[in-house]
Amino acid sequence: xxxxxxxxxxxxxxxxxxxxxxxxxxxxxxxxxxxxxxxxxxxxxxxxxxxxxxxxxxxxxxxxxxxxxxxxxxxxxxxxxxxxxxxxxxxxxxxxxxxxxxxxxxxxxxxxxxxxxxxxxxxxxxxxxxxxxxxxxxxxxxxxxxxxxxxxxxxxxxxxxxxxxxxxxxxxxxxxxxxxxxxxxxxxxxxxxxxxxxxxxxxxxxxxxxxxxxxxxxxxxxxxxxxxxxxxxxxxxxxxxxxxxxxxxxxxxxxxxxxxxxxxxxxxxxxxxxxxxxxxxxxxxxxxxxxxxxxxxxxxxxxxxxxxxxxxxxxxxxxxxxxxxxxxxxxxxxxxxxxxxxxxxxxxxxxxxxxxxxxxxxxxxxxxxxxxxxxxxxxxxxxxxxxxxxxxxxxxxxxxxxxxxxxxxxxxxxxxxxxxxxxxxxxxxxxxxxxxxxxx
Amino acid sequence: xxxxxxxxxxxxxxxxxxxxxxxxxxxxxxxxxxxxxxxxxxxxxxxxxxxxxxxxxxxxxxxxxxxxxxxxxxxxxxxxxxxxxxxxxxxxxxxxxxxxxxxxxxxxxxxxxxxxxxxxxxxxxxxxxxxxxxxxxxxxxxxxxxxxxxxxxxxxxxxx
Numbered sequence: 239x240x241x242x243x244x245x246x247x248x249x250x251x252x253x254x255x256x257x258x259x260x261x262x263x264x265x266x267x268x269x270x271x272x273x274x275x276x277x278x279x280x281x282x283x284x285x286x287x288x289x290x291x292x293x294x295x296x297x298x299x300x301x302x303x304x305x306x307x308x309x310x311x312x313x314x315x316x317x318x319x320x321x322x323x324x325x326x327x328x329x330x331x332x333x334x335x336x337x338x339x340x341x342x343x344x345x346x347x348x349x350x351x352x353x354x355x356x357x358x359x360x361x362x363x364x365x366x367x368x369x370x371x372x373x374x375x376x377x378x379x380x381x382x383x384x385x386x387x388x389x390x391x392x393x394x395x396x397x398x399x400x401x402x403x404x405x406x407x408x409x410x411x412x413x414x415x416x417x418x419x420x421x422x423x424x425x426x427x428x429x430x431x432x433x434x435x436x437x438x439x440x441x442x443x444x445x446x447x448x449x450x451x452x453x454x455x456x457x458x459x460x461x462x463x464x465x466x467x468x469x470x471x472x473x474x475x476x477x478x479x480x481x482x483x484x485x486x487x488x489x490x491x492x493x494x495x496x497x498x499x500x501x502x503x504x505x506x507x508x509x510x511x512x513x514x515x516x517x518x519x520x521x522x523x524x525x526x527x528x529x530x531x532x533x534x535x536x537x538x539x540x541x542x543x544x545x546x547x548x549x550x551x552x553x554x555x556x557x558x559x560x561x562x563x564x565x566x567x568x569x570x571x572x573x574x575x576x577x578x579x580x581x582x583x584x585x586x587x588x589x590x591x592x593x594x595x596x597x598x599x600x601x602x603x604x605x606x607x608x609x610x611x612x613x614x615x616x617x618x619x620x621x622x623x624x625x626x627x628x629x630x631x632x633x634x635x636x637x638x639x640x641x642x643x644x645x646x647x648x649x650x651x652x653x654x655x656x657x658x659x660x661x662x663x664x665x666x667x668x669x670x671x672x673x674x675x676x677x678x
Numbered sequence: 679x680x681x682x683x684x685x686x687x688x689x690x691x692x693x694x695x696x697x698x699x700x701x702x703x704x705x706x707x708x709x710x711x712x713x714x715x716x717x718x719x720x721x722x723x724x725x726x727x728x729x730x731x732x733x734x735x736x737x738x739x740x741x742x743x744x745x746x747x748x749x750x751x752x753x754x755x756x757x758x759x760x761x762x763x764x765x766x767x768x769x770x771x772x773x774x775x776x777x778x779x780x781x782x783x784x785x786x787x788x789x790x791x792x793x794x795x796x797x798x799x800x801x802x803x804x805x806x807x808x809x810x811x812x813x814x815x816x817x818x819x820x821x822x823x824x825x826x827x828x829x830x831x832x833x834x835x836x837x838x
Contacts, residue, residue, distance in 0.1 A: 607744070608743075608747060609740045609741075609743035609744040609747065610740055612709070612743050613736070613739050613740045613743065616709075616711065616739070640704075654704055657704075657706065658706055661706040661708065662708065665708055665760055666786055669708055669710060670708065670709070671706050671707065671708040672706070672707045672708075672709075672743070672747075673704045673705075673706060673707075674704060674705045674706075674707045674746075674747045674752070675703075675704055675705075675747075676703035676704060676705050676753055
């Protein structure tokens with residue numbers, strides 16, 4: 239996995255583009271100024287050369303080949319005999335018949351040929367083409383011809399392959415298809431250097447030093463095609479690695495997101511738990527005053543803006559101090575817990591039970607007018623009276639009930655309920671007193 | 679003219695602003711409910727079983743409480759009310775009614791489930807009322823100082 243990541247890093251697009259650009263420029267420059275290939279034939283030392291006159295075609299010309307250290311000299315005499323008398327020097331390559339040298343890779347040809355006197359020289363690159371060439375017929379090798387006037391050219395004379403053409407007389411003589419009559423020097427088993435067209439009759443000399451073919455190790459077309467291929471493959475690899483990277487990142491991100499969601503969920507649970515515990519009375523599980531405030535605010539809003547009635551029942555355990563003193567605080571706590579359970583089971587789901595403090599509880603009844611709250615309080619009173627909250631003694635509660643009127647101050651409202659509770663206490667306990675509003 | 683009236687207007691404005699908003703008053707109202715299980719004590723009325731009263735009582739209690747809270751007699755009377763309220767079901771010619779009898783300043787020591795609450799002698803400190811609740815939970819005839827006929831003065835007196 240680590241190596242894979244390394245490779246992935248290596249193929250990061252910016253770095254790779256930089257490398258590719260540098261490489262491309264380097265290769266182009268290197269190819270332009272270096273990486274040359276040269277093929278040189280020095281007839282003075284090359285063994286497979288033959289000097290030939292037109293006598294093979296029934297002519298009368300004569301030829302004499304002299305080798306020096308650096309060249310071959312052809313002394314000849316062109317005589318009347320055939321319509322176009324000539325002499326030539328044949329240089330055989332490969333097997334000299336079917337397998338020769340591929341000169342198509344070279345882009346320039348240098349000729350060190352010096353004639354005596356004016357006149358042209360014909361230079362043939364004889365190509366083998368299996369479509370029409372035959373082993374037993376040397377004349378069937380294609381005549382890729384270049385004819386030039388050495389004295390009019392620089393020395394050495396330099397030519398490019400595009401300057402060659404296929405001899406028209408040979409095409410006509412052999413009946414070669416036009417598609418096959420194009421210059422082709424990809425397989426040349428024979429090079430011929432011949433006296434030119436219309437060479438003057440008589441003596442002549444042709445000194446041949448060397449023939450050189452020059453080109454690039456990597457041809458331009460191949461180089462550019464290779465570079466394009468390299469760029470293409472590189473980007474293909476980038477694409478693959480990007481997809482791999484993307485997939486990997488997506489996996490990592492998904493894992494991180496899942497972890498975050500888990501943490502968030504845990505935090506939410508923790509927050510909810512904290513919130514709940516901050517709003518709950520730890521002993522009885524009822525709301526505490528903090529929890530009550532938010533509910534009261536909501537219900538007050540409903541009362542003030544929609545006129546939804548809101549009532550408040552406050553109850554207090556009668557003689558609770560005596561229970562604590564007589565049976566201990568544990569029994570007192572049990573009484574509170576059991577009372578809370580009982581109240582919770584008897585109120586509606588829309589009511590809120592709050593431990594107001596000590597042995598005081600409050601039931602906040604939303605959407606409840608005073609008479610209904612008073613009735614609920616009476617039912618609660620009876621239920622408490624009937625229940626055995628603790629085995630030691632019967633427990634009763636006194637109740638105060640009040641209905642808030644729109645815009646009433648919360649403190650005044652609580653005071654009213656408290657007064658009603660106080661009245662219940664004063665009137666013998668275990669009863670319900672409602673705070674009825676006196677009409678003006 | 680305007681100069682003379684200006685101080686008057688100013689004083690009226692000050693008096694208007696200074697007038698304290700009257701705070702709402704509240705009456706503590708305590709009701710103790712008793713399902714009457716004793717013998718008939720009103721002429722032409724036979725109380726039905728306490729079970730049938732219990733079934734009917736709940737909506738009627740709420741309705742009665744509403745009526746009492748709004749009743750002018752309660753509103754204008756004493757600053758505090760502590761009613762013992764008796765209820766029982768009886769059949770009338772038209773409907774099966776729940777009758778309520780309420781009175782203040784009654785002793786807590788008496789068993790008001792068995793003993794009928796009667797008007798007795800009323801004075802400035804006592805308040806006696808009766809009410810009927812229809813089978814649909816509607817309060818009819820909430821009457822203070824009711825004049826219903828007791829079966830026997832002697833019997834009621836003895837029970838009292």
